[in-house]
Amino acid sequence: MLIYFLKRLGVAVLVALTVSVLTFSLIYLSGDPAMALAGEEATEADIALIRRVYGYDQPIIVQYWDWLTRALQGDLGRSHYLKEDIADVIFTRLPNTLILAACAITFALVLAIPLGVAAAIRPNSLIDRFALTVAVVGQALPSFWFALILIFFLGIQLRWLPITGTDSWMNFIMPAIALGYYVTPGVMRLTRAGMLEVLQSDYIRTAKAKGLRPIRVLFKHALRNAIIPVVSLAAVQFGFMLGGSIVIETIFSINGLGFLAWETIQRADLPMMQAIVLVFSIFYIVITFLADLLNAYLDPRIRIS
Amino acid sequence: MFRHVLKGLPIAAVALGLSAGAAMAGKANDTLVWTTDREAAVADPYYNRTRELVIIGNTVWDGLLFRDLDTGEFKPLLAKSYKWVDNTTLDFELRDDVKFHDGSSFGPEDVVYTVNFVTNKDNGVLTYKNVSWMKSAEKTGPNSVRINLEKPFPAALAYLAQAVFMMPEGHYDAAPKDAQGKKDFGAVKPVGTGPYMITEVVAGDRIVMKKNENYMIGGPKGTPQIGTIVYRTIKEMNTQIAELLTGGIDWIWDVPKDQAERLQDSGQVTVENAKTMRVSYLAFDVDGSSNTKKFMDKRIRAAVAHAINRQSIVDNLVGPASVVIHSPCHPDQFGCTDDVPKWDYNPDKAKKLLAEAGVPDGFEFDIYAYRQREYTEAVISDLAKVGIRAKLNYMQYRKLRDLNWKGVTPVQHMTWGSNSIPDVSAITGVFFSGGKDDPANDPEVNKMINEAGTVTDPAKRKALYKTAMSKIAGELYWLPMFTYAKYYVFNKDLDFKTTPDEIPRFYTAKWK
Numbered sequence: 001m002l003i004y005f006l007k008r009l010g011v012a013v014l015v016a017l018t019v020s021v022l023t024f025s026l027i028y029l030s031g032d033p034a035m036a037l038a039g040e041e042a043t044e045a046d047i048a049l050i051r052r053v054y055g056y057d058q059p060i061i062v063q064y065w066d067w068l069t070r071a072l073q074g075d076l077g078r079s080h081y082l083k084e085d086i087a088d089v090i091f092t093r094l095p096n097t098l099i100l101a102a103c104a105i106t107f108a109l110v111l112a113i114p115l116g117v118a119a120a121i122r123p124n125s126l127i128d129r130f131a132l133t134v135a136v137v138g139q140a141l142p143s144f145w146f147a148l149i150l151i152f153f154l155g156i157q158l159r160w161l162p163i164t165g166t167d168s169w170m171n172f173i174m175p176a177i178a179l180g181y182y183v184t185p186g187v188m189r190l191t192r193a194g195m196l197e198v199l200q201s202d203y204i205r206t207a208k209a210k211g212l213r214p215i216r217v218l219f220k221h222a223l224r225n226a227i228i229p230v231v232s233l234a235a236v237q238f239g240f241m242l243g244g245s246i247v248i249e250t251i252f253s254i255n256g257l258g259f260l261a262w263e264t265i266q267r268a269d270l271p272m273m274q275a276i277v278l279v280f281s282i283f284y285i286v287i288t289f290l291a292d293l294l295n296a297y298l299d300p301r302i303r304i305s
Numbered sequence: 306m307f308r309h310v311l312k313g314l315p316i317a318a319v320a321l322g323l324s325a326g327a328a329m330a331g332k333a334n335d336t337l338v339w340t341t342d343r344e345a346a347v348a349d350p351y352y353n354r355t356r357e358l359v360i361i362g363n364t365v366w367d368g369l370l371f372r373d374l375d376t377g378e379f380k381p382l383l384a385k386s387y388k389w390v391d392n393t394t395l396d397f398e399l400r401d402d403v404k405f406h407d408g409s410s411f412g413p414e415d416v417v418y419t420v421n422f423v424t425n426k427d428n429g430v431l432t433y434k435n436v437s438w439m440k441s442a443e444k445t446g447p448n449s450v451r452i453n454l455e456k457p458f459p460a461a462l463a464y465l466a467q468a469v470f471m472m473p474e475g476h477y478d479a480a481p482k483d484a485q486g487k488k489d490f491g492a493v494k495p496v497g498t499g500p501y502m503i504t505e506v507v508a509g510d511r512i513v514m515k516k517n518e519n520y521m522i523g524g525p526k527g528t529p530q531i532g533t534i535v536y537r538t539i540k541e542m543n544t545q546i547a548e549l550l551t552g553g554i555d556w557i558w559d560v561p562k563d564q565a566e567r568l569q570d571s572g573q574v575t576v577e578n579a580k581t582m583r584v585s586y587l588a589f590d591v592d593g594s595s596n597t598k599k600f601m602d603k604r605i606r607a608a609v610a611h612a613i614n615r616q617s618i619v620d621n622l623v624g625p626a627s628v629v630i631h632s633p634c635h636p637d638q639f640g641c642t643d644d645v646p647k648w649d650y651n652p653d654k655a656k657k658l659l660a661e662a663g664v665p666d667g668f669e670f671d672i673y674a675y676r677q678r679e680y681t682e683a684v685i686s687d688l689a690k691v692g693i694r695a696k697l698n699y700m701q702y703r704k705l706r707d708l709n710w711k712g713v714t715p716v717q718h719m720t721w722g723s724n725s726i727p728d729v730s731a732i733t734g735v736f737f738s739g740g741k742d743d744p745a746n747d748p749e750v751n752k753m754i755n756e757a758g759t760v761t762d763p764a765k766r767k768a769l770y771k772t773a774m775s776k777i778a779g780e781l782y783w784l785p786m787f788t789y790a791k792y793y794v795f796n797k798d799l800d801f802k803t804t805p806d807e808i809p810r811f812y813t814a815k816w817k
Contacts, residue, residue, distance in 0.1 A: 031704035039354030040702055041724045043434045044740050053429035075484045081353075082346040082508045083491035085481075089508065151547050163547050164539055165510075253539040255510045263344050263509065268703065 005289075012285035016278060023277045024064050027268050032056070036268035037080055054080055067274055076278075077271040081264075086275045090257065094279075096166050097256035100179065100249070101241035103172050105234060107180035108187055113230070116191025117223060120199060131192065135185035147178040147251045164253035175252040179245055183237045190233055194226030201225075228299050235291030239284045330555045332798040332816040335532035339556035339811065340548070342540045346508045350470055351423055351430040352491025356807065357536065359467075359725065364534065364812050365406075365514060366470030366497035369397055369416070370462055371525040372727065374804055379462040380525045383411060383471055383498065385448075392457035392761050393440075395465075399448045403521050405473045406502035413450040417442045418474040420452060428477070428490060435468035435724065457759040459766060460639075460728035467725060467808070471498060500529035500812035512536040530815035546794075549574060555796040558809075562624055565792035576794050578624040579803035582635050583722040583789035584732070585680065587613075591745045591782055594712030597670050604662040606781040609716070610648035611655035612691040618683045619787045626790035632774045633733060633783050637805060640729035640757065640770040645778040655691045667692025673709075674718040675702045681718045710741040720789065725806040729770055730758045737777060745782040 027033060034051035035042070042050075051057045058066075070077060076086040111134075119131035154174060155163040162171050198204060199222055207217045242257070249259040257276065264272045330338035347353040350362030371382035381387060384397040403411035420442035423430050430436065438458040445451045454461060473496055480488040495503045498521075501514035514534045522528075537554060539545045546564065548554045550573060560568070560576075569576040587609070593601040600606055615629045631648075634641035659665055672695040674681040685695045695716070708714050723731035736742050738758070739751040750773050757769035777783060793803055801814045 031701060031707045033703075035703040035706055036701075038431060041354060041722055042431075043735050044742060045437070046431070046433045049426055049433050050429065050431065053427070070484060078481075078483045078489050078492075079346075083349075083352060083489050084346075084508055093509075148543055151544065156547050156551055159551060163551065163553060164537075164544055250540045251544055253537075253541070253544060255507070259540070260509065266701070 016281035019277055033268035033270055076275040079269055079272045081267050081269040093257050093260050096254050103176035104180035104241050105238045107176050108183040112184045112187035113191050116188040119192045120195030138181050138185040143182045144247050150174045175248050179248045190230050198222045198226045231294050232291050235287050239287045242283045337531045338535045338554040340537045340539045340545050340554045344509045344538045347491045348495040348503050348506045349491045354431045362470050364501045365499045367499050368465050368469050370466040372466040393454040395452045397450050401448050403498050405496050405498050407496050411498055413444040414474045415471055416450045417444055419472045457761055459761050460730045463726050463728045529812045534811050558791050558793045560792040560794050568794050574794050575797050577803050578626045578790050578792050580626045580805040581789045581791055581807035582725045583720050584635050585720050585786040587784040588717050588744045590715045595715040597715045602662050604658045608655040608658040610784045611651045613687045614650045615786050624790040627787050629787050630785040633777050633785050634729045638727050638729045642771045645775045652691050669694040670715045671696050671698050672716045673698045673705050673714045675705045676720055725808050734758050750776055
């Protein structure tokens with residue numbers, strides 16, 4: 001297990017490093033960072049001054065090396081735009097993104113797994129059709145459009161929920177539904193397909209023949225096996241939600257990491273961008289690693305291999 | 306690292322509903338919440354160049370002078386009086402009853418400190434152009450100060466009124482340092498003398514300003530009325546409108562024309578269309594450095610000019626406060642004149658010119674743009690009617706300006722807001738004084754523009770600008786298009802007066 005962990009860690013570090021080099025290069029390819037910092041009304045002289053004062057006149061490789069050596073010492077630097085310590089900014093905004101992603105994935109799993117199971121137990125029934133409808137609508141409806149529909153009905157017409165901000169738990173309901181619903185179809189279809197396959201298995205037939213209660217057969221024997229790929233998918237989707245909730249955070253004005261990433265790209269705040277990429281890479285690494293551990297727990301064959 | 310995690314926990318608690326809640330908007334709470342889509346991160350007008358900080362700068366800080374928007378006159382604000390000693394020396398008598406928000410008294414030491422600090426290039430202010438015309442400041446008496454200019458600069462009063470804000474002496478000493486010991490001046494807690502004081506900055510989310518109860522009596526900015534003003538960032542326009550309609554915020558702007566008209570019809574909010582100092586223009590690759598040499602031919606540029614129905618764009622897309630322009634400047638700026646060669650909408654003439662230039666069937670080229678895509682699409686549509694096929698390259702401003710400096714853009718549809726400075730030098734001084742932004746680098750135009758930027762005789766300045774602009778318009782280095790106008794939508798309970806310079810004066814707003 002330790003060797004497996006170290007191997008995964010080594011790959012993860014290489015991935016993070018590669019992504020960080022790519023990010024640095026892409027920011028430069030998308031335009032002069034000094035010009036972004038200077039803003040629209042800056043003159044040629046303003047931009048030249050900013051380039052010198054903020055060190056953008058150094059060769060790109062020197063700038064990257066400076067950042068890397070400092071980051072390895074635990075110093076992520078200060079944001080050129082926000083004028084704040086980068087670690088402070090990230091850890092101030094991280095909770096909003098974590099809460100949103102956790103609520104969204106919970107909503108998705110709570111909706112998708114029971115529906116998937118129900119659809120598998122009664123294929124081609126009314127519940128299966130309903131599940132299929134939920135899946136098709138979830139896949140067809142762009143999340144920003146769904147978010148605006150929620151705002152219109154729950155925020156403006158009924159006035160049940162606050163529209164923007166993060167001031168109470170109620171602020172997270174609409175964003176979590178909008179973000180989670182997007183994930184629901186995939187999880188549900190995977191659950192349904194897994195359950196359908198497992199329910200045809202010999203060991204399920206044996207369990208039924210032994211006279212075990214149907215509920216026990218369903219949840220202890222069938223679901224446990226069918227859910228293994230769902231865990232992997234949910235982990236990937238959770239990682240996606242942490243890094244890719246830009247649209248939802250923007251629409252609901254949630255001051256989280258996705259929103260910060262988008263803003264940072266817009267203004268080419270290099271040190272901040274690098275730090276965000278690093279944090280997102282760590283998220284993916286940790287989440288996929290935890291998913292592997294959970295799968296190993298659920299499926300002894302993985303542990304042995 | 307653990308320290309940072311601990312710092313994040315209160316935010317999580319807030320998010321889970323353990324906070325007292327955000328400031329509520331509206332008359333009942335005496336709180337005006339205004340919103341734009343931009344993240345106002347730093348509450349220091351020298352270290353953030355966004356429009357939002359120009360607005361906040363004028364709300365929280367004062368300059369030595371004040372521009373009366375009704376008369377165009379420059380009145381003393383932190384100063385009691387001022388006079389030009391010579392072309393490069395300005396003397397000020399200061400008020401002796403002004404206090405900073407931290408309770409300290411304002412005096413000549415603060416002016417000397419501010420001017421000498423912001424003009425020091427090593428301090429890296431982001432708005433250096435706004436201050437670079439000043440050389441130094443010196444105390445000349447217990448309540449008087451002198452500002453020495455680098456060279457004669459007739460627009461000095463405009464900059465002093467709108468872009469040079471006074472900080473308390475030693476203000477930036479409190480700047481935090483990074484690991485290399487470099488100071489981050491923009492991070493210092495804001496302290497001004499203005500009608501409102503900043504009490505909270507949550508980067509990317511909000512800036513809270515409370516009424517300054519000790520604000521100067523009898524000043525030209527008046528007395529602040531509303532108790533609290535909050536700036537909030539909401540990126541999405543539809544969300545802004547939803548919040549406005551449900552009372553979460555009180556004021557938004559930049560609302561697209563169609564949405565503004567629908568909101569007006571709803572009768573739930575006040576809708577106004579107001580002028581801005583921003584102008585739209587097409588800049589041509591006059592020297593042929595891009596992938597097409599076509600725009601070196603004036604007949605081609607003239608064909609483009611005659612093909613575009615600018616009035617239609619103004620009427621259908623921009624709004625009633627917008628006007629078509631013919632000079633490379635805003636009509637409200639000192640020195641701007643409309644008495645220049647004009648290129649009317651005449652598609653037949655455009656086709657004739659194309660034929661004369663040897664391309665009767667038109668041609669294809671890349672047009673670059675970064676703002677209000679629908680305006681550029683209207684231009685493309687008009688050009689297509691005479692056979693000119695423009696391919697749109699829509700991108701971020703910084704990338705586009707970078708490409709322009711490299712000379713690869715045949716035509717770019719751009720805008721310029723002049724930092725709301727009501728002097729034509731704020732636009733022509735950037736684009737026609739020679740350099741990377743100058744499309745033609747015409748020595749004759751450059752000489753006139755540079756001279757007009759330093760001559761103090763108003764009549765002579767106007768004459769120089771008129772000659773230069775006539776040549777720019779006549780040769781079509783630019784095709785000036787129209788002025789921008791903005792739709793403001795706000796709470797019906799709010800007594801708010803729009804201004805023509807894109808700097809809302811929230812300190813004059815009050816509840817009905």
